[in-house]
Structure formats: structure tokens, C-alpha cells
Amino acid sequence: MRKLFGRRSLSALLPLALACSIGAGLPPQPAAARTGAPVSAAHAAAGGGKHTGPPPLAQSTTAETGHIGKGRSKVSELPPLAAGTGAFRKKKTAAAAAACDVDDFTSRSGSALVKLIQASTTDCVNTLFNVTGDDAYKAFREAQMTTVAYALRDGSASYPGDSSTGMPQLVLYLRAGYYVHWHHPDTVGTYGTALRTAIRSGLDAFFASPHSRDITDANGETLAEAVTLIDSAEENARYLSIVKRLLADYDSSWNASPWMLNAVNNVYTVTFRGHQLPEFLTAVEADPSVLDSLYGFASSHLALLGTDQSYLTSNAGRELARFLQHSTLRTQVRPLAVRLLKQSAITGTTAPLWVGMAEMTDSYDKANCSSYDTCDLQSRLASAVLTVTYPCGSGITVKAQQMTSGELSSSCTSLRDQGAYFHNVVRDSGPVANDHNSTIEVVVFDSSTDYRTYAGAMYGIDTNNGGMYLEGDPAADGNQPRFIAYEAEWLRPDFRIWNLNHEYTHYLDGRFDMAGDFNAGVTTPTVWWIEGFAEYVSYSYRGVPYPEAMTEAGRDTYALSTLFDTTYSDDTTRIYQWGYLAARYMIENHRADVDTVLGHYRSGDWQAARTYLTSTVGTRYDNDWHRWLAGCAAGDCGGAAVDECTGGDTRELGRNCRRSDQSATTGNHAYLYLYVPAGTTRLRISTSGGTGDADLYYSDQGWPSTTSYTRRATGAGNSHTLTISNPPAGAHYISLYAVSGFSGATVSTSY
Known part of the structure; x- marks a missing residue:
């Protein structure tokens, strides 16, 4: 699975769904463009001993978190952002990045460091999440962090409620420090009592500042980051009062401020990740009033369900029910969970609340499912939601939430015809050995909202993406591969299943090109092919231009030899747009090499394929690749439909x-x-x-x-x-x- 998260705060399009119900602790969330997928991870040893809680978040403080898919799990990019949503902080530009020099931070300490941070842009401070080596030590050793934490304390005394005194930068710098320390504890060194005392004084002072209660975007920027800093510093137990305060203070006036919405939503990060900290559980056991706060917020804001702020209510219910994992709290949580479930329903506008809570009861208190009316949850959801079953033929069955006969027919035609196109491209000789995935189930939700509401609970997947293919174990009897997708509601009245052909390519590729299951296929870097080829088939089969990829071609960012190293930890642009370019270049210009690599993939000889790409191909084509990219950026990538038509009438078109x-x-x-x-x-x-x-x-x-x-x-x-x-x-x-x-x-x- 990809582990991709943005850094700074995103808006409500990516609310904190927090559907994860397994794992010892969440991993840090590295830089990315638009999507995220959680993985469970054991806590890593740090310089001063063992971490007791989850690693700190990277800059994104509202990235949706969901289930982990099983088997071959290939995910697709998110749809375009809806109007009025998306990142409300401008993206870092190349010029801004170039103007930000890490040496400026590593060469300063004391008041000079504080002044530099305050004078820097948040875009500049964002870049510090990536520092490593000696720079990591010089920027974020305990003495540096302690200095900045006390600067947060001192600045809070006269905090004006905006960024004019550099408060967002100070908070973001501290978050970056905790993030880098988690990843490089031996390099950065021990974080001990001195920093803990300083960070508590800084957060205490900030939350005590009168202007920290201002309901403005100007204050919300610092407030949202400060709430996440609670978790970064593993002070979740100490600041439960802030969680309760924000839940109590929220009202409709906050809806005009994306940053304030971010701030209240980030309290769910504090509760969700707090479960990994023993002192957090002890604090809630001693004072369980936070349970009443979560219940009260959800119950009082049912009207938000079905609106752009729906996630605030559904997250409150989900986080309340998550406390069912602790036997010491179940007697308090159960009646509250039952009440909220009765105030919502499995379908309709209240479904995000019902499903989120039902998923938690199913994970943590399944023996008492009758008390919640959530028994046989997956079957009940399938019966209630996927009301359409349509056999396409050729081993394809569509299960949909809502599709007309015309939509079903056209979608099935597209899939059936794609098979012939695929085989013509890959030139296979049949399924790979021991692959019995002769049928495919295509699950189509009615919208991206429905996908996020239901797919995690039904299939145990992350839903912060544009769809997912689950291969399972293709050698196992009775295994049912499926891909889960949804209608692109933003294109209505036109009908389109988002990433339909991309996901179907994953099925075909897994059956005819990639031996074994998904885990086998990623033992070496194969993502350039897995995702790049799925993009290539999707666009070329439909005859659709790929302007985002052509734009990337003009940037000439990567050598072809570099792209053979792409993994799911890389950013989405490299995975998808650059994967498409690499796959297209190789297929259309070096077919014999592709045939050799596919031969190794089909036999499961991943290392042979890897050796061929890195040694035999190596950098041989890099010069020609850069020339080809320049042509692509100008609209000529080679292949079909690139030559000018030759008819004497300039209006006449022709074949290709x-x-x-x-x-x-x-x-x-x-x-x-x-x-x-x-x-x-x-x-x-x-x-x-x-x-x-x-x-x-x-x-x-x-x-x-x-x-x-x-x-x-x-x-x-x-x-x-x-x-x-x-x-x-x-x-x-x-x-x-x-x-x-x-x-x-x-x-x-x-x-």
C-alpha cells in the first residue's frame, strides 16, 4: 500500500475518517500530494529509549486515515477537488523552495534561530520536515527544540491572533522537529525532560492566550497546528481539556473558516492516536468526561450530516466508539454508542455516523453486536447499499449502489472491449501459473462520499483514494478478486466511473503479467509498471489525452533509470504521471525490453527483471528519454495519432x-x-x-x-x-x- 500524506493542513475534502482498527501505532505521514494510506508499525527505538506512542504526523493534520487492504491492493488517485475545497494554503513554489536554505537554520541557535523562524514563510519551514543527517541534528537537537518551545511560550503572552509575530512558523518548526526525530532518533539525539518541560510551557501558554479562541482563519492557522503539536509531542493525555474545549466551542460560525474547521477536526487526531499512549488511557479512565464531549458533539450536530462539515459529526461518533477497545471503559461507552446509532441509519444522510460507529463496534465489541444492532455488519451493508447486481459476461459482474441499465451496459462494454486491447499490448500467452482469478467483481458506489462512507467498513480498505483493486491470493480456491470504484459525481450529468479502466487493468495485469499476489510483486520496485501501465492502458484505450503527464514531461524531472526505482512511498506525481510516461516510452520505443521484463514478471523472477532494468537497460536510454520528453511536452510523444493528416482538404481527418x-x-x-x-x-x-x-x-x-x-x-x-x-x-x-x-x-x- 502507498503511505502518502500531505504535509500541511488540508480542507474538509480529506476529513479525518480514522477507520483504522488494527496495529500498534500509526507511522509518520511523509510528504505527498493528495492521498494517504495507513499502515500498522511497531514503535521504533529512539535515542533516549523506546517511544511509547505513535510517531508524529508530518505536515498534513487532516489526512483521512482508513483500513489496510489485504492482498494485491492497488489504489488510484483522488478525483479533482470540489469547488471551494482543497488546500487553502498556497502550494510551495519552486522559487519559494529555492529561497529557503536549511543552512540558515542549522547555523543558528538561541534568539537568532527564533528570529529566523519567525521571519520565514510556512512554506520554507515545511521543507525542514525532509532534513536528514547532520542537518537533522543541527536543526532539531533537544537544545534547539527547547529554545523554540520557550519562544512559543513567550510569544503566546502577546499573541495577536494572527501570523504577524511568526507563531504558525514556531509551531510548525516544533512539529517538524518531532517528525524528524522520530525517523532519525540516533542522529537527532535524545529528547528528554528539558524539552518536555519546555513544550508543555509553550502549549500551556498558547492555549491560555485569549486570542487562541478567536474564530478567524488568522488564528485558526496557528490553532490547528498547535492541536496537532499536542500529538507530535505525545502530550495527548495532558491536553484532553483542549479536546473538550474545542468540541464545546464549535458552532456554525466556524464554518466560514477552513483553518478553524481544521482545528476542531484535529482534536480527533489527539484522541485517535492517544490510544497508543498508556498515560492517555489512564487519564480518560480517571476522567471519562471526554466521552461525554464526543457524544455531545455528535448528538448536537446531527444537522451537519449531509453537509460539507459532515465529517465533524461522523468523526466524533467514530472516535467515541473507538474507546470500546478498552474493557475498562466499555460500560461508559456502550450506552452512548447505542444512543447515537439509534439517531442515525445505515443509509441516507446520517449513514456516515452510523457506519463509522458500527465499524468500531464490529472491531472492538463484536460479541455484543446485538446491543448495537450491528451484527453481520458486512452482509448488512452489502444488502442495504449494493442493490444492483449485473452480469457483464466474460467473467465480469458489476455490483452497484445505483446505475441505470444504459450505464451498466456502456460500462460493461468498455470493460469487455478493454480485454482485447490489453492482450494486444502485453502479448501474453494466457494467465500466469497458479492464477485462478477467472472472474472479477466490480463494485461501484454512487459517489465518492458513498465510497468513503461504506467501502472501508465493507472491504477493510483505505478510502482516501480514487479506487482500489484487491487481488487476494490468486492461487487460493474460492478467492474473489474485486475492485472498488465510484461514480464521478462532479462530472454529472455525464456518467463516468472514476478510474474504471485503470482498476480493470490492475486485474488483467495481475492475472496475465504478475506472478503470485501483490506482496510478491512488490518485493522489488515494480511500481513504474504496476501503476504506470494501468495509467497507460486507461488513457490509450480510451483515446484520452493526459495533460498532467504532458506537463510533467515538460519539467523533465526524472531520468528513466531513476523511475525504475519508484515505490509506493514516492509521491503520486512520480507514481502516476511519471509512471505513465515511463511505461509509454518503453512500450512504444523499446518493445523488446518490455517483453523481456514481462517474461520475468510472469515467471515471478523479480530479481531478474530488476537486474535487467538496472543493468542491461540501466542508463542506456536516458539521453533519448530526455529528448522524447521534450517532444511529449510539445504534443508529440510518438505512437499513434501524432502525424499530421495528409489529405488535401485541411478539414479532413483520417486514421491515426x-x-x-x-x-x-x-x-x-x-x-x-x-x-x-x-x-x-x-x-x-x-x-x-x-x-x-x-x-x-x-x-x-x-x-x-x-x-x-x-x-x-x-x-x-x-x-x-x-x-x-x-x-x-x-x-x-x-x-x-x-x-x-x-x-x-x-x-x-x-x-
Whole structure:
């Protein structure tokens, strides 16, 4: 599984779902772009002895945490962020990163260090989560951390409720220190009583500051990070009063401030991770009023369910029920959990609360399931939620929450036709040895919200992603592989199952290319192929441009030889966009090498494949790769549909060719056409590149317009694709409608 988390605080799109019910402690959350997946990990030894609690979070303080998938678990990227959500702090730019020099921090101490931190940007301080070696010691040894913790104390006395005095930077620096110390304890050295005294004084002073109660984004930035710092410093037990305070103080006025929402949501980090600390349990046993606070918040804010702040209520219920894991607290938790379950339902707007709590009762108090009415939870969820079962043929069965007959038919056609395309690309000779996964179950939830609500409880997976394929043990009798996906509700009224073809490629690839189960397949770095090839098939099969990958090609970030080392611990851009580029380059330019590598993958000789990639291929193609990337960035990656069409009429398209430099003024059209021969099974029409905003219209009856057309692909920008199955022989007509004036667009066709 990938272990990917963003660093600084994200908004409510990635609420803290906290569905993990196993493991000795959460790992640190390293840098990443958009998704996260938890893993269980034993506590690591540190310089001064053994850690007693979970490692500190990296910069993301609201990354969703979920279950761990079993078997071959391949996850996909999240959908685009919904309007009004996403990171509300600007992303770090290359210029900002370049202007931030770690030597400035490692060469200072005392007041000079404090002044530098306060004068730095939070983007700059973010980079310090990555320091290693001697820099880690110089920046974050106990004396340095103690100095900064006392600066937090001193600054809190006159805290103005905003960042003007550098308070967010101080808190973030301390969080970075705990994070780096966890990963490199021997390098950084012991954290002992001196730092614990200092950090307590700093947090005490901050939370005592009157302006720490301001309901503003300006205060929320520091407050949200300070709440996470409680957990980083393993002071979860000491600051239960702050957990209760924020839960009690929240009201609808907080909803206007993303940072304040972040702050209240981060209290669930304190409770969730506190279970790993013995003193936390002792504190709750001595004063269990935090249980009443969690219950009171959920019960008082049921109206949030179904809104953008739904996660606040569902997380409160989930975290209350998580205390069922402690036998000393069950008598207090049970009646509260029963009441909340009765105030919610397995479906509808209250489902996130019911399912989250039911999942905890199933994990920690299953013997008493009848008390909660949560017995046979997975079966009950499947019956209540996945009401549609549709056999596609070819061993494919769709189980859906809600799909029309037309949607089922078109989705099944896409999957069935993809099989032939896949086999044509990989040139396999049948399933790998001992792979009995002859059928696939395709689970489709009605939206990303439904996916996050139900999939973790039903299938034991992380849901902070765009879908997941679970292979299981392909050699085991009765094993049922499945992939779990959802409708892309942000594309409605158009229907699309997000990552449908990507996930199906994982199934096909696992059956015909990758011996054994998922764990066997990642004993050496194979992610460049696993995810890159799934992206390649998904985009090339559908004839869809991949503008994000083309943008990355222009950055020329990685050598091809470097990408063969990609693992799931790398960031999503490297895994997906760069994986796509590497797979495409190798398939379309060095087919013999791909055949050799796949031969080793199919026999399970992972080391032979690894040796071939790193030694025989090695850096041989790196120079040509960089040249190819430059061409890709300019719109010419080689392969199909890259040559200009040759017909004398500049409007005429053809088989696997393009017409560049299309343009039209606002409200007008650019027109093109092509002739398709009889027996054509699939026609793809794609637009990409240029400036402005062009929508794509198609007809097989005459020139299409915005009111008369057979098919259309609309939306911001010029990247659109239409796929027409079994087009009639003869003339086909295409128009690009200028929503706003566009120029430099390219139209390509393939069949």
C-alpha cells in the first residue's frame, strides 16, 4: 500500500475518517500530494529509549486515515477537488523552495534561530520536515527544540491572533522537529525532560492566550497546528481539556473558516492516536468526561450530516466508539454508542455516523453486536447499499449502489472491449501459473462520499483514494478478486466511473503479467509498471489525452533509470504521471525490453527483471528519454495519432492522424470531418492543447452544433475525448465550438 500524506493542513475534502482498527501505532505521514494510506508499525527505538506512542504526523493534520487492504491492493488517485475545497494554503513554489536554505537554520541557535523562524514563510519551514543527517541534528537537537518551545511560550503572552509575530512558523518548526526525530532518533539525539518541560510551557501558554479562541482563519492557522503539536509531542493525555474545549466551542460560525474547521477536526487526531499512549488511557479512565464531549458533539450536530462539515459529526461518533477497545471503559461507552446509532441509519444522510460507529463496534465489541444492532455488519451493508447486481459476461459482474441499465451496459462494454486491447499490448500467452482469478467483481458506489462512507467498513480498505483493486491470493480456491470504484459525481450529468479502466487493468495485469499476489510483486520496485501501465492502458484505450503527464514531461524531472526505482512511498506525481510516461516510452520505443521484463514478471523472477532494468537497460536510454520528453511536452510523444493528416482538404481527418492549429472566435466553430470504413469497431476523437476554451461536438448525420449533435464532450479547456463504438461506415462530422476564443488546438482521430 502507498503511505502518502500531505504535509500541511488540508480542507474538509480529506476529513479525518480514522477507520483504522488494527496495529500498534500509526507511522509518520511523509510528504505527498493528495492521498494517504495507513499502515500498522511497531514503535521504533529512539535515542533516549523506546517511544511509547505513535510517531508524529508530518505536515498534513487532516489526512483521512482508513483500513489496510489485504492482498494485491492497488489504489488510484483522488478525483479533482470540489469547488471551494482543497488546500487553502498556497502550494510551495519552486522559487519559494529555492529561497529557503536549511543552512540558515542549522547555523543558528538561541534568539537568532527564533528570529529566523519567525521571519520565514510556512512554506520554507515545511521543507525542514525532509532534513536528514547532520542537518537533522543541527536543526532539531533537544537544545534547539527547547529554545523554540520557550519562544512559543513567550510569544503566546502577546499573541495577536494572527501570523504577524511568526507563531504558525514556531509551531510548525516544533512539529517538524518531532517528525524528524522520530525517523532519525540516533542522529537527532535524545529528547528528554528539558524539552518536555519546555513544550508543555509553550502549549500551556498558547492555549491560555485569549486570542487562541478567536474564530478567524488568522488564528485558526496557528490553532490547528498547535492541536496537532499536542500529538507530535505525545502530550495527548495532558491536553484532553483542549479536546473538550474545542468540541464545546464549535458552532456554525466556524464554518466560514477552513483553518478553524481544521482545528476542531484535529482534536480527533489527539484522541485517535492517544490510544497508543498508556498515560492517555489512564487519564480518560480517571476522567471519562471526554466521552461525554464526543457524544455531545455528535448528538448536537446531527444537522451537519449531509453537509460539507459532515465529517465533524461522523468523526466524533467514530472516535467515541473507538474507546470500546478498552474493557475498562466499555460500560461508559456502550450506552452512548447505542444512543447515537439509534439517531442515525445505515443509509441516507446520517449513514456516515452510523457506519463509522458500527465499524468500531464490529472491531472492538463484536460479541455484543446485538446491543448495537450491528451484527453481520458486512452482509448488512452489502444488502442495504449494493442493490444492483449485473452480469457483464466474460467473467465480469458489476455490483452497484445505483446505475441505470444504459450505464451498466456502456460500462460493461468498455470493460469487455478493454480485454482485447490489453492482450494486444502485453502479448501474453494466457494467465500466469497458479492464477485462478477467472472472474472479477466490480463494485461501484454512487459517489465518492458513498465510497468513503461504506467501502472501508465493507472491504477493510483505505478510502482516501480514487479506487482500489484487491487481488487476494490468486492461487487460493474460492478467492474473489474485486475492485472498488465510484461514480464521478462532479462530472454529472455525464456518467463516468472514476478510474474504471485503470482498476480493470490492475486485474488483467495481475492475472496475465504478475506472478503470485501483490506482496510478491512488490518485493522489488515494480511500481513504474504496476501503476504506470494501468495509467497507460486507461488513457490509450480510451483515446484520452493526459495533460498532467504532458506537463510533467515538460519539467523533465526524472531520468528513466531513476523511475525504475519508484515505490509506493514516492509521491503520486512520480507514481502516476511519471509512471505513465515511463511505461509509454518503453512500450512504444523499446518493445523488446518490455517483453523481456514481462517474461520475468510472469515467471515471478523479480530479481531478474530488476537486474535487467538496472543493468542491461540501466542508463542506456536516458539521453533519448530526455529528448522524447521534450517532444511529449510539445504534443508529440510518438505512437499513434501524432502525424499530421495528409489529405488535401485541411478539414479532413483520417486514421491515426491529427490536424493542428485549430482556432475559432467566441461563439463560432471550427469544422472537420473524416470517412470511416465498414467494420470499424471503435472511433476515438480527441482534442488537446492550445489556449482558450473549445467544446467538442460530433455527428454522423451532418455538421454538429451546440443544439444538434450525436455526442459531445464539454468542460473547461480544450482536452476532450469521445469514443464511438461501432460507428457506421461513411462520413463523420466534428466541430469545435468556441465557448471562448481558442487557438492552437489539436484534433486527432484513431480507429
